[in-house]
Amino acid sequence: MSFVFADLFAGIGGFRIALENLNGKCVFSSEWDKYAQITYAANFGETPHGDITKIHPSTIPDIDILTAGFPCQPFSSIGKREGFEHPTQGTLFYDVVKIIKEKNPKAFILENVEGLVTHDGGKTLSIILETLSISVNGQYLFLCKSDVRYHVFWCVLDAKDYGVPQIRKRIFIVGISEDISADIPNFSFPVSIPNKKFIGSYVEENVSGYSISKHLQNSYLFKLDDGRPELIDKKSKIQVKTLCSTYHKIQRLTGTFVKDGETGIRLLSENECKAIMGYPQSFIIPVSRTQMYRQFGNSVVVPVVYEVAKSLINCLAKYTAVNKEELVKQGRLISV
Numbered sequence: 619m620s621f622v623f624a625d626l627f628a629g630i631g632g633f634r635i636a637l638e639n640l641n642g643k644c645v646f647s648s649e650w651d652k653y654a655q656i657t658y659a660a661n662f663g664e665t666p667h668g669d670i671t672k673i674h675p676s677t678i679p680d681i682d683i684l685t686a687g688f689p690c691q692p693f694s695s696i697g698k699r700e701g702f703e704h705p706t707q708g709t710l711f712y713d714v715v716k717i718i719k720e721k722n723p724k725a726f727i728l729e730n731v732e733g734l735v736t737h738d739g740g741k742t743l744s745i746i747l748e749t750l751s752i753s754v755n756g757q758y759l760f761l762c763k764s765d766v767r768y769h770v771f772w773c774v775l776d777a778k779d780y781g782v783p784q785i786r787k788r789i790f791i792v793g794i795s796e797d798i799s800a801d802i803p804n805f806s807f808p809v810s811i812p813n814k815k816f817i818g819s820y821v822e823e824n825v826s827g828y829s830i831s832k833h834l835q836n837s838y839l840f841k842l843d844d845g846r847p848e849l850i851d852k853k854s855k856i857q858v859k860t861l862c863s864t865y866h867k868i869q870r871l872t873g874t875f876v877k878d879g880e881t882g883i884r885l886l887s888e889n890e891c892k893a894i895m896g897y898p899q900s901f902i903i904p905v906s907r908t909q910m911y912r913q914f915g916n917s918v919v920v921p922v923v924y925e926v927a928k929s930l931i932n933c934l935a936k937y938t939a940v941n942k943e944e945l946v947k948q949g950r951l952i953s954v
Contacts, residue, residue: 619935624648624678624721626686626714628666630657630913633685633727635897636923640931645679653909654916660902670713675720683930684726686714687918715749718768724798725768725930728791729918732774735789743789747772750793768793769803775926777896777919778857779810783817784894786860786919790926798937805933808925818854820893821876828887828907829879830868839870839883848874849883858894861886863915866908885911896920 625634625647634644647666649655659665667673688711718726734743751770770793777786794803830839839847847870848859858874865873868885876884886894888903891914903910 619931621682621931622679623683623685624681624717624723625666626670626684626717627688627710628658629654629687629917631662632895632897632918632920633687633729633923634662635901636918636920637683637685637927639924640927642683642927645681648673653905654913656904657902657909657913660904670710675717678717678721681721681723682725683927684714684718684721684723685728685923686726687729688714711746711749718750718793722795722797724795725934726791726793727923727926727930728793729923730789730791732787732789735774743772746791750791767796769796769799769805771805771807773807775807775922776810777922778814780808780919780922780925781811781813781815782894782896782919782921783815783820783857784859784861784919785857788918788922790922792926792930794930794933798934803933803937806929808929814857816855817850817858817874817890817894818852818856820890821850821852821854821878822887822889823852823878825876825878825884825887826880828876828884829881830875830883830885832881834868835881835883839868839875846870849877850874851877861891861894861911861915863912865911865915896922896924 620641620643622643622645623637625631625637625644628634628647628649629651631647634647638644644662647658647662647664648668648670649658649666650669655665655668714728734746737743747770750768770791772789772791774787774789777784777788790807792805792807794805850856850858859872861874862869862872865886868875874886876886876890878884888910889899891897891910892899892901895914895917896919897914905913
């Protein structure tokens with residue numbers, strides 16, 4: 619099944635890689651960060667449109683699926699957790715809603731940090747779901763009088779369960795239009811992959827240029843004998859901690875570092891970052907190392923998005939295959 623999609627808050631293109639691998643075609647992308655735009659353009663041959671608040675929804679082509687990893691900082695457990703009270707980022711969700719209302723895609727996939735689930739006692743997530751949903755079914759669906767009419771499902775997924783050596787929990791919110799099915803669709807999130815991946819298989823040796831100075835090691839990283847920070851090598855059979863956008867600041871509590879390099883301890887290499895985020899080794903990084911860590915730290919994990927999108931597309935295919943002639947008449951058939 620082929621389909622067209624929009625890539626909002628595109629970052630460096632994690633959603634795009636996953637959906638293109640499922641025979642999707644990206645017809646619109648938006649990303650405001652100029653450095654992320656550079657990386658995106660280097661890999662996809664086009665520069666995303668900028669600030670989403672300045673893009674009129676009517677200028678976006680018709681789409682089957684909308685994807686958006688809308689900004690997570692206001693909902694993160696690390697940040698101030700301002701949510702919708704954040705002066706800019708917290709309200710960007712409503713720009714996504716405006717586009718959904720205007721373009722009426724058959725489905726959407728949204729992604730955010732796990733902290734969204736508990737933010738403000740769960741009220742923030744409830745507002746998001748109620749804004750998008752039409753019906754109730756257990757923990758997934760909420761009754762809403764909104765004119766955005768979608769069956770909405772949500773789940774927290776951990777990247778370590780989907781073939782990458784990183785612990786990274788994120789909430790995925792999937793919506794399927796009432797135009798596809800008036801009844802609750804038979805959608806389910808992907809089950810975890812049985813065979814776990816460990817970081818040791820991806821650790822490089824004799825890497826130069828990523829070393830942490832002996833002074834910083836002695837004065838900060840190992841100032842306490844508390845088993846921190848997390849150190850890895852080729853023998854490590856673990857999934858590393860979540861890669862943060864601030865990884866370049868060398869934080870001893872949240873960072874994972876490699877026993878290698880000129881000083882014996884170094885930062886994760888470019889290839890190791892690609893591995894834990896599920897990016898192909900051929901992915902081009904044309905920006906500074908600081909920007910690289912920020913971009914990967916803010917990205918989605920490609921294999922997780924791939925599995926979610928595959929489940930969604932398979933679900934849509936089932937509904938569009940039933941009573942195909944009637945669906946064609948009603949204009950509700952995903953392009954094939």
